[in-house]
Amino acid sequence: MALRSAPLLALILLVFAQMAEPSFAAPNPSSISEQEARGAIETAEASSALAFLQVRMAEREGGNVTSLAMRFNEALEMLGMARAFAVDGIFNRAVTLADDARQLFDEISGDAKALQRQASEAESTKRFTMILFSPFIAVLVSLCIYLLIRAWQTRRLARAMRMKIEEA
Numbered sequence: 001m002a003l004r005s006a007p008l009l010a011l012i013l014l015v016f017a018q019m020a021e022p023s024f025a026a027p028n029p030s031s032i033s034e035q036e037a038r039g040a041i042e043t044a045e046a047s048s049a050l051a052f053l054q055v056r057m058a059e060r061e062g063g064n065v066t067s068l069a070m071r072f073n074e075a076l077e078m079l080g081m082a083r084a085f086a087v088d089g090i091f092n093r094a095v096t097l098a099d100d101a102r103q104l105f106d107e108i109s110g111d112a113k114a115l116q117r118q119a120s121e122a123e124s125t126k127r128f129t130m131i132l133f134s135p136f137i138a139v140l141v142s143l144c145i146y147l148l149i150r151a152w153q154t155r156r157l158a159r160a161m162r163m164k165i166e167e168a
Contacts, residue, residue: 037082037091040098044079047105051075054112063119068108075104 055072059065082097 032091032095034086034089034091037086037094037098040095040102041079041082041086044082044098044102044105047102047109048072048076048079051105051109051112054109054116058112058116058119061116061119062123063112063115065112065115068112068115071104071108075101075108078104 051072055065055068058068078097078101082094082101085091085094085097
């Protein structure tokens with residue numbers, strides 16, 4: 001349900017942002033050009049590709065990337081809004097949103113690297129623990145099997161001792 005209402009919420013926020021800041025209603029050609037807006041959007045897109053790769057690598061290492069994926073989707077929404085503003089000629093707002101999206105993508109990329117490192121260390125620790133304890137487990141299993149066989153033999157011997165010889 002929350003995923004369906006996200007575009008509606010973004011649209012409402014966009015309308016309120018335009019009403020609150022009338023300077024965004026008409027393009028201001030003197031402050032930021034279309035090329036600067038395109039450059040900011042392209043930079044954010046490059047950051048998004050890098051962040052996506054970092055999140056995938058963290059996931060492959062076994063990290064929980066749920067929160068990173070949610071933040072990544074938020075940044076993608078910001079980037080989409082920046083593209084929409086650029087198409088509408090509102091370059092100031094487009095650059096601002098693209099820069100914010102790029103910063104969020106960069107943060108996600110850094111967090112994904114840290115998560116990848118943590119997952120890799122956890123996997124390494126797990127392997128080391130398994131290698132360390134496997135001889136002890138083998139000895140313990142062997143001892144248990146030996147004791148079970150001994151108990152079975154003792155029981156069989158005790159049963160044989162209780163037998164009475166009967167004449168036919």
